[in-house]
Amino acid sequence: MTKPIWIKVENTTKLSEKGWMVFRHQSKQILLIKQGDTFFAVNNRCPHEGYPLSEGSLSKDCKLTCNWHNWKFDLPSGDTVVGGDALRHYTVRSDDAGLWIDVQDAPQSQIQQKALDNIQDSFMRYEYDRMARELSRLKQAGGSYKQAVADCISRNYDRFEYGLNHAFAAAADWLALAGELEEKDQDDEALTAILEIISHVAWDTLREKSFPFTADILDYDSHALTIAIEREDENTAVSLARGALGEGLTYRDLEPALAKAAYAHYNDFGHSAIYVYKVGQLIDQLGPDVTTPLVLSLIRHLIYARREDLIPEFRHYAEALTKWDGTGEQDIKVQDFADLSVNKTMDRMLQSSAGIDQIFMAIHETLARNMLYFEIARDQSTDHPIAQNVGWLSFTHSLTFANATRVLCGRYPDLWPQALLQLACFSGRNVGFIDGEQDMSSWYVDNPQTFFEQEFTKLVDHGYPEPIISSHRLKVLTAVREDARMMPSGDARDILLASVSRFLNSPLKRKHSLRTAKQARQFVMREG
Numbered sequence: 350m351t352k353p354i355w356i357k358v359e360n361t362t363k364l365s366e367k368g369w370m371v372f373r374h375q376s377k378q379i380l381l382i383k384q385g386d387t388f389f390a391v392n393n394r395c396p397h398e399g400y401p402l403s404e405g406s407l408s409k410d411c412k413l414t415c416n417w418h419n420w421k422f423d424l425p426s427g428d429t430v431v432g433g434d435a436l437r438h439y440t441v442r443s444d445d446a447g448l449w450i451d452v453q454d455a456p457q458s459q460i461q462q463k464a465l466d467n468i469q470d471s472f473m474r475y476e477y478d479r480m481a482r483e484l485s486r487l488k489q490a491g492g493s494y495k496q497a498v499a500d501c502i503s504r505n506y507d508r509f510e511y512g513l514n515h516a517f518a519a520a521a522d523w524l525a526l527a528g529e530l531e532e533k534d535q536d537d538e539a540l541t542a543i544l545e546i547i548s549h550v551a552w553d554t555l556r557e558k559s560f561p562f563t564a565d566i567l568d569y570d571s572h573a574l575t576i577a578i579e580r581e582d583e584n585t586a587v588s589l590a591r592g593a594l595g596e597g598l599t600y601r602d603l604e605p606a607l608a609k610a611a612y613a614h615y616n617d618f619g620h621s622a623i624y625v626y627k628v629g630q631l632i633d634q635l636g637p638d639v640t641t642p643l644v645l646s647l648i649r650h651l652i653y654a655r656r657e658d659l660i661p662e663f664r665h666y667a668e669a670l671t672k673w674d675g676t677g678e679q680d681i682k683v684q685d686f687a688d689l690s691v692n693k694t695m696d697r698m699l700q701s702s703a704g705i706d707q708i709f710m711a712i713h714e715t716l717a718r719n720m721l722y723f724e725i726a727r728d729q730s731t732d733h734p735i736a737q738n739v740g741w742l743s744f745t746h747s748l749t750f751a752n753a754t755r756v757l758c759g760r761y762p763d764l765w766p767q768a769l770l771q772l773a774c775f776s777g778r779n780v781g782f783i784d785g786e787q788d789m790s791s792w793y794v795d796n797p798q799t800f801f802e803q804e805f806t807k808l809v810d811h812g813y814p815e816p817i818i819s820s821h822r823l824k825v826l827t828a829v830r831e832d833a834r835m836m837p838s839g840d841a842r843d844i845l846l847a848s849v850s851r852f853l854n855s856p857l858k859r860k861h862s863l864r865t866a867k868q869a870r871q872f873v874m875r876e877g
Contacts, residue, residue, distance in 0.1 A: 353440070354453040361448055371403050374452050379439060381450070382424065384411055388441040389424040390450050396434035396482070433471060433479045435463075460490035465500045472505075472551040480547050484540060494527060494543040499635045501550050506642035507561055508554040512649030513624050516549040519820035521630035522827045526805060541809040545823075549816035562587050562645050569593035571606040578610040583652045590644050600632045600640050607644075608757050610651050612767040615658035615666055615774050618743075619750035621651055622768070623824075626753035662691065663774050669695040673766040677702035683841075686715040691777030695770050705765050712772045713751050713832070714841040719776060720744040721792065721848040722783040725855060731864040735872070738864075739782045741852055745825040747775035748849070752828035755835075792854075794846040801830050804853055818859060825849055 356374050363370040364383055371393050372379045378393035380402050393402050395415040402422075406414045411424040413436075420432030427438045440451040454460070464487035471479040487497055498520060509516075527542035567573075567588040574593075577586035593603055604625065611621035628643045658666040669692075681701040686694055698708055727733070728740040754768040794800045804826055811819050829849045836842040 351453050351456055353451040355442070355449040356452050357446070358448040358450060364448075369403065369407075371401075372450065374450075377452060379450060379452075381441070381448075382407065382413070388443060388448065390439035390441045391422070391424070392437045395420060396429075396436050397432055402436075433474070433476050434467065434482060457491045461487055461492040461496070464490065464492065465497065468497060468501065468547060469504050472554065473556070475548075475551055475555055477544075477548055477551075480551065481540065481544050484543060484547065488540075494539070495524065495635055497543065498524060498546050499639050501547055502635075502639050502642050505550050505554050506646045507559045508557045509646060509649070510557065510560050511653040512651070513628070513643070513646040514553060514620075514650070515817055515820045515824075516546075516553045517631065517643065517646065518620075518624050518627040519549065519824055520546045521627045521634060522823050523820075524631070524634050525827070526808070526823070529805075530809070538806075538809045545816060545819060549820060552816050562649075564591075566591045566595060569596060569598065571603075574603070574606045575610045575613070578648065578651045579613060581652050583649060586648045586652065587645055590648055591641070594641055594644065599637070600629055600644065603644060604629060605761055607647065607651070608761055608764060612757075612764045612771070614654075614656040615663050615771045616651070616656060617654035618657065619746050619753075619771065619775065621654050622757060622771075623746075623749050623753045624650060626756055658771075658774070662778065665692040665695055666770055666774065669699060669770050669773075670766060672699055673702050673770070675702050675766075677704075680704075681707050681711050683711045683714040683718070686712060686776055688780055689777060690780070691774055694773035694777040698769055698773055702766070705762075705769070708769050709751075709755070709765075709772075710841065712769065712776060714844060715776050716744075716747040716751060716772065716779075717841070717845040717848045719779045719783050720748065721789050721844055721851055722785050722787055723779075723851075724782055724784040724787075727782050728858050731861070731867055733864075735868045737782075738861075738868075739779070741855070741857055742821050743782075744779055744848075745821055745852065747772070747779065748832075748845075749824050749828045750775065752832055755832065789847060789851065792847040792851040793843055794850055797833060797842075797846060800846065800850065801826070804850075807853070813859070815859065818857065822853060826853065 358372050358381065361370065364381055368384065369380065369382045372381050372390075379390050380393040382389045389411070391402065391413070394400070395402055395417070397415065397418055397420050400415055400417040402413060402415055405416050408414070412430065413422045413424055414420070418432070421430045422428070422436045423430050427436075429435055442449045464483045467483045468480055471483065484494065484497055488494065502517065523542045523546045527539045530539040530542060563584040565584065565588040567585065569589055569592040574586055574589045577589060590603065607625050608622070611625045616622070624647055628647050632640050632643060657663050677700045679700040681697070681704060685697055689697060701708055723741065723744050727737075751772060754772065758765045758768050808819065808823055808826070811822065813819050826849060829845055833842055833845055836845070
């Protein structure tokens with residue numbers, strides 16, 4: 350507890366005459382209210398947007414209303430009865446020497462904890478602006494944004510019914526961006542980046558209940574973990590992970606098994622491998638306290654992930670993988686993948702399976718070229734079958750998957766065959782939705798450093814209401830910057846930069862109302 354700091358209120362004439370007055374002490378504006386023999390003291394600035402409560406209304410039952418937005422505060426209890434943020438109340442005492450207010454602030458740790466609690470409270474109604482205010486209050490009280498993100502993960506990881514998604518995965522990139530902005534003293538922009546994380550979690554867990562994980566513990570065995578995930582046995586997989594972490598193992602110790610599970614299938618359009626990579630980055634940034642919630646959430650995602658190599662379009666994957674022997678000696682270049690279907694792209698890789706690096710460079714450039722030449726009219730169309738619902742985000746996934754693959758397969762080279770054949774799935778599927786005759790010269794980037802500076806600046810004022818859109822824009826820009834730094838100057842890098850430049854600066858249709866209606870009617874009419 351802190352010691353009170355009692356400040357005497359001088360000149361209380363207005364208080365006696367009108368029943369209220371504004372008392373100023375240093376930076377504080379305190380509204381002092383007298384009702385009968387009872388005194389109340391509160392911040393004069395409404396915690397919503399700072400309008401003066403001295404211009405508000407007071408009811409007979411001591412409810413103070415801010416007349417700008419009708420927020421109401423119950424003075425005896427201290428509760429906010431209409432609105433969200435809490436109004437600060439001060440202790441008042443009256444004695445023979447006069448009227449006194451205790452202006453001592455609460456301990457910083459207490460203010461920080463209250464801000465964290467209030468951030469979580471703001472999730473119920475998705476109070477976006479309140480999240481920003483509470484983050485600012487946390488920082489003002491000596492807390493850190495990383496503290497808020499870690500707390501958000503720990504409180505909400507079990508509210509994702511099907512496990513980890515972009516809300517957590519994109520957090521690694523938003524945190525990194527916030528750090529860069531803080532180093533440049535761009536505090537408003539840094540807060541914006543953190544707000545993207547918090548609001549995305551709030552959006553995706555809105556009014557969701559808890560979906561508890563088993564508390565059971567099993568002795569860790571990496572092979573058993575991958576088998577449990579393959580069998581979609583969440584309880585066993587989680588119990589094994591709890592056993593590993595209880596033994597003192599780290600995420601890096603579990604990552605080989607998790608990566609193996611992610612690449613065991615063409616999982617969830619590449620999301621699984623991306624998430625394995627991003628969870629590692631997020632733990633590196635936030636520390637070991639978030640390891641358990643993130644690992645459990647990741648395992649749940651792997652359990653529920655769509656296994657798209659089991660559908661006809663990608664079924665050749667299993668056969669191609671059995672044929673991969675690493676002996677194919679044929680030279681390979683980007684032109685070899687032009688216009689090839691999924692099956693033919695895989696078969697072409699088999700002919701060059703001895704040259705992992707060459708295959709990856711060629712398919713990576715192919716994926717970038719496909720994205721550069723995406724036929725935007727396809728995204729606007731309302732008259733195609735549901736199987737051809739392909740848009741910009743379908744192309745960005747190929748580049749972020751390639752980025753995660755470069756890192757994960759660099760650590761675990763035995764996963765290269767699976768990863769390359771899955772990259773073939775991306776390429777072969779997307780090639781049907783490009784127009785290679787378009788003139789794309791205007792999208793080429795002259796100065797990569799300036800380009801990235803400008804595009805990351807745009808990201809903190811993007812204007813998209815859905816956090817899934819901004820997270821995709823961030824993750825592909827981050828992935829391309831990482832990969833471009835590792836590439837020599839030349840056609841491959843130029844095409845990669847041009848592809849993301851076109852994506853970030855082209856129209857993005859965020860809602861397909863007519864297409865959805867047409868496809869729904871067509872399906873129901875055929876349903877029988």
